[in-house]
Amino acid sequence: MLVVIALSMHAQAQSLLVEKQRFEMPSFTFFNGKTISNVTVGWESYGELNAAKDNVILITHYFTGNSHAAGKYHPDDPAPGYWDAIIGPGKAIDTDRFFVISVDSLANLGVHDPKVITTGPASINPTTGKPYGLAFPVITMRDLVNVQKALLESLGIQQLYAVAGPSMGSMQAIEWASAYPAWIPRLISVIGAAHADAWTTTFLERWALPIKIDPNWQKGDYYESQPPLAGLTAALMFITQDALTPAYFNQQGETLKHQSLAPDVLNDINAEHVITAWLRKRAEARAQSMDANHLLYLVRACQLFLTGQGQDLATGLARIQAKTLFIPATDDLLLMPYHAREAHQSLVANQSDSQYVELQGDLGHLEGVIGIAKHAETIRQFLQD
Amino acid sequence: MLVVIALSMHAQAQSLLVEKQRFEMPSFTFFNGKTISNVTVGWESYGELNAAKDNVILITHYFTGNSHAAGKYHPDDPAPGYWDAIIGPGKAIDTDRFFVISVDSLANLGVHDPKVITTGPASINPTTGKPYGLAFPVITMRDLVNVQKALLESLGIQQLYAVAGPSMGSMQAIEWASAYPAWIPRLISVIGAAHADAWTTTFLERWALPIKIDPNWQKGDYYESQPPLAGLTAALMFITQDALTPAYFNQQGETLKHQSLAPDVLNDINAEHVITAWLRKRAEARAQSMDANHLLYLVRACQLFLTGQGQDLATGLARIQAKTLFIPATDDLLLMPYHAREAHQSLVANQSDSQYVELQGDLGHLEGVIGIAKHAETIRQFLQD
Incomplete structure (x- = not known):
């Protein structure tokens, strides 16, 4: 949105x-x-x-x-x-x-x-x-x-x-x-x-970590099975937020945030805040056209940049x-x-x-x-x- | 360090x-x-x-x-x-x-x-x-x-x-x-x-996501098996970096960073930059005394804060x-x-x-x-x- x-x-x-x-x-x-x-x-x-x-x-x-x-x-x-x-x-x-x-x-x-x-x-x-x-x-x-x-x-x-x-x-x-x-x-x-200085190198590693933790990643060998969509989705959630600011995010997200006080998040640790669910849905849609290994390779290319x-x-x-x-x-x-x-x-x-x-x-x-x-x-x- | x-x-x-x-x-x-x-x-x-x-x-x-x-x-x-x-x-x-x-x-x-x-x-x-x-x-x-x-x-x-x-x-x-x-x-x-505004709610969710993706998490039911240490370690890596700044991190990390130009990261996508390995090692040590579900509960408490x-x-x-x-x-x-x-x-x-x-x-x-x-x-x- x-x-x-x-x-x-x-x-x-x-x-x-x-x-x-x-x-x-x-x-x-x-x-x-x-x-x-x-x-x-x-x-x-x-x-x-x-x-x-x-x-x-x-x-x-x-x-x-x-x-x-x-x-x-x-x-x-x-x-x-x-x-x-x-x-x-x-x-x-x-x-x-x-x-x-x-x-x-x-x-x-x-x-x-x-x-x-x-x-x-x-x-x-x-x-x-x-x-x-x-x-x-x-x-x-x-x-x-x-x-x-x-x-x-x-x-x-x-x-x-x-x-x-x-x-x-x-x-x-x-x-x-x-x-x-x-x-x-x-x-x-x-x-x-x-x-890529020390800060940026580890900052970018955040985008890689959820993919490497996803059991479907299988050290990159997932092309004949399920791709690591959960990890890729998390990475894309991070990327979207990293590219924005609190001022913009809060302005756009205020309506969504208020709904996050709904009883489900107060009663069920698995329930998701509306603002997080929105971010996730957008990332899931984008993940369909993307590849998790490609993300790891681009992260590495940026980390290696000098x-x-x-x-x-x-x-x-x-x-x-x-x-x-x-x-x-x-x-x-x-x-x-x-x-x-x-x-x-x-x-x-x-x-x-x-x-x-x-x-x-x-x-x-x-x-x-x-x-x-x-x-x-x-x-x-x-x-x- | x-x-x-x-x-x-x-x-x-x-x-x-x-x-x-x-x-x-x-x-x-x-x-x-x-x-x-x-x-x-x-x-x-x-x-x-x-x-x-x-x-x-x-x-x-x-x-x-x-x-x-x-x-x-x-x-x-x-x-x-x-x-x-x-x-x-x-x-x-x-x-x-x-x-x-x-x-x-x-x-x-x-x-x-x-x-x-x-x-x-x-x-x-x-x-x-x-x-x-x-x-x-x-x-x-x-x-x-x-x-x-x-x-x-x-x-x-x-x-x-x-x-x-x-x-x-x-x-x-x-x-x-x-x-x-x-x-x-x-x-x-x-x-x-x-x-916790919209920005902070999703920002904190980053600490939860790697745990939920870790296959050992098993929806929180891991106390009789292996705990989700990879996810917990990633969360702690994020937390450490989020609590610092580029200025401090780069100052301390400059020596480590230079070593990251070593041939292994240029030749093996699974190799890790020295600065990332340092951050991971520290997080792994801290994870030993911590519990992943507890982290999820504290994240939620912060997200719910109003x-x-x-x-x-x-x-x-x-x-x-x-x-x-x-x-x-x-x-x-x-x-x-x-x-x-x-x-x-x-x-x-x-x-x-x-x-x-x-x-x-x-x-x-x-x-x-x-x-x-x-x-x-x-x-x-x-x-x-």
Whole structure:
């Protein structure tokens, strides 16, 4: 309810019509050195690639998201892609000028969503004919970046105009700028972080723990039995709350909360508060299109994130040549503004051109997705030159 | 490690020697109307009860705590009770003047700690000869208060000089002041809340979820088999992190974090980051003295909390006659300062005498336990008259 209400505002705006496309690689070697064959991901684009192929903006998506960053598949879709407010003709990321492209991540959480194309633990391992499960290689932000780079190169692209993404998308964007600095003249990090510090590493582990405790998980080998839906549902309940704030949650949840004084919760420890039941129902519905192992792999990729994927943050950040714009959300409880502030300060200390502005609002972390239009003008200006 | 280091500072100070005592009731009727027989809880006291019995300060404990608020059982105990910095001869809560008393909660989390005496789901039901499990009545803050009241009355006490407690202890303290206003002329609420709002209700549910997913939980009927230690451990990992802040956690965890770039987490999804392993090890050790069902009952008691345990907050707060001191912690992520600020503002609007000061510091919620001495003088002044 919370998020659905907010998203429906976007549906008012005119949207592009878009199509999911498929990119296949005969083989892919991961950052950790392992190689698998038949890696396929989905992608979308908005606007036209110019002849010089120098008008490309890559959008990197968040943890529970996919490459549907803007537009609609059908005019009667209930909502457009998540950043439709800033991507489109005449918008901040202007598709009259830019060729905007976005790619489904490896191990994408929404693997059972018919509009998502991904390769991950739930995919069939061609050498066994069965799903990989935990035999799938551990992934890092560098791997997500490398898949995107392979797709861009297949289109003849050799440099981006800019890369931009929220949350886990910010990690990919920063990794791009550090791993391939010549590719990235402009970087926009929204509600992001340049590394997973100790706090974030254990904080993210919370999303993994309920899955690992679920008896149906069976060390990831559940593809021929019942999936660990209870654990996955709990993880999604955590994710939804972590991305919001008390102010927003209480405002929306007040009616529900009052009903939680009903006699059942006072008399039966198994009874559930109305507000918890609401959160659970929403998570259960989302879990249907998602895979628990994919969630574990994305958690690990975020935990392993360190700009440049080397041994220390300073070295990784020092490689960045891009002009940078950081947009954290003031009341973000998941990736608090200190992450962006510290990265910004490091870049400034390195004589880089870096800007820092905050998103205000009760949505907390989600301001970076749903509230992004508040800084549409900042983004438009940043992309001017 | 984090908390142990900080607590060891207390060990420097001279401590009272104290003894755990036992209070038995032949029967007890819960707020929800259910009655059980043979309810026993532990208690401790510091200082002497005067002849008029009008020098009593009740200390109500936090979620993972017990009645060991001050002093040591033996001179060579590694640490004294949790608020020893402000309870003792000449301290802010001066045991040369006050008789300070504290009581183990019903369903106390540390039921297997030899120094805790409690009655809860793990206790033997005298009518079946087996542990209650989920047949134990749902508890509320009012029930914790009513047990304390019965103990005080058994000592001939008819009014308190003050009640004070941190976190869940603050909920009990506020409930005391609303349920029995004539008893409570002074109330100190530390890192507390006057009700569990929608955010807090679902936030607390996180601590319950891993237990309910653990296959060993068996709907609470595990006393003749393996207890749900994986779920309980996960809950305790969450609790520890929720009570701290990124600033403190990262500072202490930085060395551990760097080791998390070791090859194992990059190559094996089952491998654990060093920082997570540290948090888990600590939680596993604590879980040995704790009971998973007790945790569920305390979560529910906190979720059900609404000052006065009636239908609305305003009515409950309007019953309070006490002079009140609210001490939230500025960087508390578990019960953020808005809880105390809103309760304080309601009392002021009711023409009550209410003070509000914040605890500064990197410990977040734990400032209210470990950092309480920062406001020792505020507390001393508040108790002067």
